[in-house]
Amino acid sequence: MSKKSKQLVQEEVDVWATRAVVGHFSHPYQRKWVSFADNITPLMAELVGAKEKEVACMSTLTANLHLMMDSFYKPNAERYKILCEAKAFPSDQYAFASQVRAHGLDPAKAIIELSPRDGEYFLREEDILKHRKGSGIQYYTGQWFPMESITRKAKEKGCVCGWDLAHAIGNVPVSLHDWNVDFAVWCTYKYLNSGPGGIAGLFIHEKWNGIEHPKFAGWWGHTLATRFDMPPTFTPTEGAQGFQQSNPSILSMAPLLGSLQVFKQAGMIAPLRERSLVLTDVAASQGKKGFTIITPHTPQDRGAQLSLLFLPVGSGLMKKIFDTLVSFGVIGDEREPDVIRLAPIPLYNTLEDCEKAAKYLDLSFEKLVGA
Secondary structure (H helix, E strand, O other): OOHHHHHHHHHHHHHHHHHHHHHHOOOOOOOOHHHHHHHOHHHHHHHHOOOHHHEEEOOOHHHHHHHHHHHHOOOOOOOOOEEEEOOOOHHHHHHHHHHHHHOOOOHHHHEEEEOOOOOOOOOOHHHHHHHOOOEOEOOOOOEEOOHHHHHHHHHHOOOOOEEEOOOOOOOOOOOOOOOOOOEEEEOOOOOOOOOOOOOOEEEEOHHHOOOOOOOOOOHHHEOHHHHOOOOOOOOEOOHHHHHOOOOOOHHHHHHHHHHHHHHHHOOOHHHHHHHHHHHHHHHHHOOOOOEEEOOOOOHHHEOOOEEEEEOOOOOOHHHHHHHHHHHOOOOOEEEOOOEEEEOOOOOOOOHHHHHHHHHHHHHHHHHHHOO
C-alpha cells in the first residue's frame, strides 16, 4: 500500500462520516463521488496507451470480460471459435466456457487452446502468430506475449482481438489504441497496488463508437447530464464508460487513485520499465538452488515476474519453501502446480532487495533439504 493510498482512503472515510450521501456532489477535497472515476481514467488510459473515453474504471475483471464477450462474441456457423493460451487463468477459462455454452455450443469444439511444445515451458512466437491468442502476460510462467504482432495478425484474418491485461498493466508498456485492439480488461490489485479485490478496468477502441452493441445497461452508464433525472430510457455515455452499470465503490477507487498518482510522479511506465529490466535481470542471475526459472530469459519476452518451478512436481517442496520465505520477510506468491512467483517492483524494490531474496531462497532450500 502506498502512503498516498492510505491517506486518500482515510480522507474518503472522513467524508463518508461527516457528509454521507452529500459527498456525491459536495466534497472538501474536490473529489465528488459522482465523478470520482474521472480522476482515475486519464491515468489508466496513459498506462494502456488509450484515449480517456476508451477506458472505464469499473467492476471486476471477470465481470468485465463477460460484458465484453456479450458485446463482441457473436458466433455463427462459420465463425464461432475462441483462441487462447492453454492454462490461462482459470477465471478466464470459466468465462470462455460459460459464454460458449450460453450460445448452445460445446467448449471442447469452440475453444482452441495453444500449448507450449513438448518439453518447453512457454510459447514460441511463431506458434502464437500461427494461431493467435489472448492474455498479455501469462499468469503462471510470466511470459509476455508479442501483443502488437498478434493483434495485427488477428485483424488481418478478420478476428475480434481482446486482451486480459491483469499481469501487464503497470508492468510493461502497452499501446492498445495504436495497436488497434478491440477490447481489453484488467484488474488493479497486482502491479497497480489497489488492494485485495480492487476495482477493475476495461478498454474499448473508439472505432466501435456509434456501433450498436448488445449491452447489459445500468444507470451508471447513462450519460451524466441526465443520470440523476432518472429517465426511463437509457442514453449511454460515449465510449467505454457507457458500459458502467452500478455506482462504483469509493473505498475501492481511492487506493487505486493514490497508487496511480505515485506512478505519475515516477514518470509512468517508460522509466519504470527501464528500472524493472535491471532489477529482474539481477534477480534472475542470483541463487538457483532447488528450482528452475520457467519465465523466458529474454527481457523482451517478460515483465517483472519470475516464476520459479520446484521439482519434482507434487513433492510439496514449493509450499515449504514459500512458508519459509515468508518467515524471512520475503513476500512472493504461490501458484500450483509448484511455482513461486517473485516480481521485483521498480516502484519500491531495490537491488539489495533482489540480493536478499536470492540469499533467503538459498537459505530456505538449505534449511529444508540441506546444502
